[in-house]
Amino acid sequence: MAASNQSAAAPTGMNVAVGEPLVRMHGVNKYFGSLHVLQDIDLTVDRGEVVVVIGPSGSGKSTLCRTINRLETVDSGTIELDGQPLPAEGKGLARLRADVGMVFQAFNLFAHKTVLDNVTLGPIKAKGEKKADAERHAMELLERVGVSNQVNKYPPQLSGGQQQRVAIARALAMRPKVMLFDEPTSALDPEMIKEVLDVMTALAEEGMTMVVVTHEMGFARRAAHRVVFMDEGQIVEEATPEAFFTDAQSTRAQDFLSKILTH
Amino acid sequence: MYLSELTSRLADGFLVTLQLLGWSMLIATVLGTALAAMRVSPIPPLRALGVSYVNVFRNTPLVVLFLITVVGLPELNLLTGSFFWRAVTALSMYTAAFVCEVVRSGINTVQVGQAEAARSVGLTFTQTLRHVVLPQAFRNVIPPLASVYIALTKNTSVASAFGILDLTYQLSDLIEDFPGSLYWNFISIAACYILIVAVISGAAALFERRVGVSR
Ligand SMILES: Nc1ncnc2c1ncn2[C@@H]1O[C@H](COP(=O)(O)OP(=O)(O)OP(=O)(O)O)[C@@H](O)[C@H]1O
Ligand SMILES: [Mg+2]
Numbered sequence: 001m002a003a004s005n006q007s008a009a010a011p012t013g014m015n016v017a018v019g020e021p022l023v024r025m026h027g028v029n030k031y032f033g034s035l036h037v038l039q040d041i042d043l044t045v046d047r048g049e050v051v052v053v054i055g056p057s058g059s060g061k062s063t064l065c066r067t068i069n070r071l072e073t074v075d076s077g078t079i080e081l082d083g084q085p086l087p088a089e090g091k092g093l094a095r096l097r098a099d100v101g102m103v104f105q106a107f108n109l110f111a112h113k114t115v116l117d118n119v120t121l122g123p124i125k126a127k128g129e130k131k132a133d134a135e136r137h138a139m140e141l142l143e144r145v146g147v148s149n150q151v152n153k154y155p156p157q158l159s160g161g162q163q164q165r166v167a168i169a170r171a172l173a174m175r176p177k178v179m180l181f182d183e184p185t186s187a188l189d190p191e192m193i194k195e196v197l198d199v200m201t202a203l204a205e206e207g208m209t210m211v212v213v214t215h216e217m218g219f220a221r222r223a224a225h226r227v228v229f230m231d232e233g234q235i236v237e238e239a240t241p242e243a244f245f246t247d248a249q250s251t252r253a254q255d256f257l258s259k260i261l262t263h
Numbered sequence: 264m265y266l267s268e269l270t271s272r273l274a275d276g277f278l279v280t281l282q283l284l285g286w287s288m289l290i291a292t293v294l295g296t297a298l299a300a301m302r303v304s305p306i307p308p309l310r311a312l313g314v315s316y317v318n319v320f321r322n323t324p325l326v327v328l329f330l331i332t333v334v335g336l337p338e339l340n341l342l343t344g345s346f347f348w349r350a351v352t353a354l355s356m357y358t359a360a361f362v363c364e365v366v367r368s369g370i371n372t373v374q375v376g377q378a379e380a381a382r383s384v385g386l387t388f389t390q391t392l393r394h395v396v397l398p399q400a401f402r403n404v405i406p407p408l409a410s411v412y413i414a415l416t417k418n419t420s421v422a423s424a425f426g427i428l429d430l431t432y433q434l435s436d437l438i439e440d441f442p443g444s445l446y447w448n449f450i451s452i453a454a455c456y457i458l459i460v461a462v463i464s465g466a467a468a469l470f471e472r473r474v475g476v477s478r
Binding site for chain 2: 018095109110167
C-alpha cells in the first residue's frame with residue numbers, strides 16, 4: 001500500500017528529484033451518515049510527485065482530495081502535511097490551507113471580483129502581501145496560464161477554460177506546497193480541456209507536487225508518476241500509469257478500465 | 264402664519280426623524296450582519312445566541328421594546344442617556360432581527376463553492392464572510408433589505424409617543440394648534456415620509472443596477 005517508492009520512474013521532462021513525503025494519510029476513515037466513504041485510506045505523496053486518482057463515480061475521490069486541506073473532516077486516522085498534522089480549526093488551519101492549492105471542478109472563482117482581484121485576494125488577506133507585490137506576482141501567473149489580457153474582466157465574462165486557468169493561477173499565487181485538482185476539466189467543453197491540461201502538465205514538469213482526480217488518461221500517462229485507483233471508499237490499486245493502464249491487477253480496476261476505454 | 268409655522272415644524276420633525284432613521288439603520292445593519300454571521304458560524308453557542316436574539320426581538324412588539332428601553336431599563340439604572348438614544352436603541356434592536364434574517368437568506372444564496380474557494384486560499388472564517396460571502400449576499404438581498412429600511416422609517420414614528428419630537432409628534436401638535444388645516448397637516452407630513460421612502464427605494468434600484476453591470 002505505501003507506494004511512495006514506486007514513484008521512482010519519472011515521466012519525461014521531470015527536472016526535480018522526487019523527495020521525502022509531503023502528504024501522508026494514515027488509516028483515514030470518513031462517514032457520511034452510515035455511508036463509509038473513506039475506508040482505511042493510507043496514501044503518501046512525495047515532494048514533486050504527481051498522483052492521479054481515478055475511480056467510478058461515488059467512490060470517494062473528491063472526498064479524499066477535500067480531506068487533504070480539511071474542507072472535509074475525517075472521523076479517524078491522521079493526515080500530515082510536511083510532517084505536521086492538520087490543525088483542527090482556526091488560524092492554524094487557515095495557514096495550512098494557504099499551503100495547499102485547490103482547483104475545483106466548478107472553478108469557483110469569486111463572482112464579484114475581477115480576475116486580478118481573484119488572484120490577489122489570498123496573498124493580500126491571508127499572507128499579508130503588499131498589494132503591488134501581489135499584483136505583480138498575479139500578472140506573472142496569469143501570463144503563465146495565458147489569460148493576462150483578461151485581468152479586469154469578471155469571471156462570468158470568461159470561457160470555462162479561461163476561468164479554470166485563472167483558478168489555477170489563484171491557487172498558485174499562494175505559492176502552495178501541493179496542488180489538489182478535483183476533476184478540473186469535467187465541466188469543460190472538449191476544445192477547452194486541452195488548454196487546461198497543458199497548464200497542468202507544465203506545472204507537473206516544473207516539479208509541483210500534485211494530487212489530481214481526473215479521468216483524462218492522456219494526462220495521467222504524460223504527467224503522473226503514480227495512479228491510485230479507488231472504488232467504494234478504498235484504495236484498491238496503485239501503480240505507475242503505464243502498468244495501470246496496460247496491466248491492471250484487480251478485477252475492479254479492469255472492469256472500470258474496460259468501461260471507460262470502450263467509449 | 265400657518266404656512267411659516269408648518270414649514271418650521273416640518274423641518275424640525277424631519278430632521279429628528281432622519282436622525283432616528285440614520286442611527287437606527289446604521290446600528291441595525293451592523294448588528295444584524297454580525298448576528299447573521301453568528302447564525303452561520305461553526306461555533307454552536309454563537310449560532311444559538313443568534314437564533315435566540317432573532318426569536319426574541321422579532322416577536323416582541325416594537326412598543327413593548329420602547330417601554331423597556333425608555334421606561335423599564337432606566338428605572339433599573341441600566342440604560343441612561345437621552346430619550347433620543349433610548350429610542351434609537353429600541354429601533355435598532357428590533358430592526359437588527361429583521362436585517363439578520365434578510366442577510367442570512369442572502370448568505371444562503373451564495374454558492375457553497377465560493378466559501379470553499381476562499382478557505383482554500385487560506386482565508387479565515389471571518390475573512391471569508393467579509394471578503395467573499397457577504398459582498399455577494401448583500402447584492403442578492405437589496406430589495407428585501409430596502410423593505411426592512413422602509414418599515415424602519417415608518418417605525419420611527421413610534422418614538423413620538425415617547426416624547427421624541429419627530430415628524431409624527433409634530434403632526435399631533437399641528438392638529439391641535441391648527442384644527443382648521445387638518446388635511447394640509449396630514450398631507451404635508453405624509454409627503455415627508457413618502458420622500459424618505461422614495462429616496463430609499465431609489466437608492467436600492469440604483470445599487471441593483473450598478474451591481475447588475477458587474478455580473
Ligand atoms: N456532503 C455529503 N453528504 C452526504 N454524502 C456525501 C457528501 N459528499 C459526498 N457524499 C457521498 O459520498 C460518496 C463519495 O462521494 P465523492 O464525491 O467523494 O465521490 P467521487 O468519487 O468524487 O464521485 P464523482 O466521480 O461523482 O465526483 C458518494 O456516494 C456521495 O454521494
Ligand atoms: Mg468527485
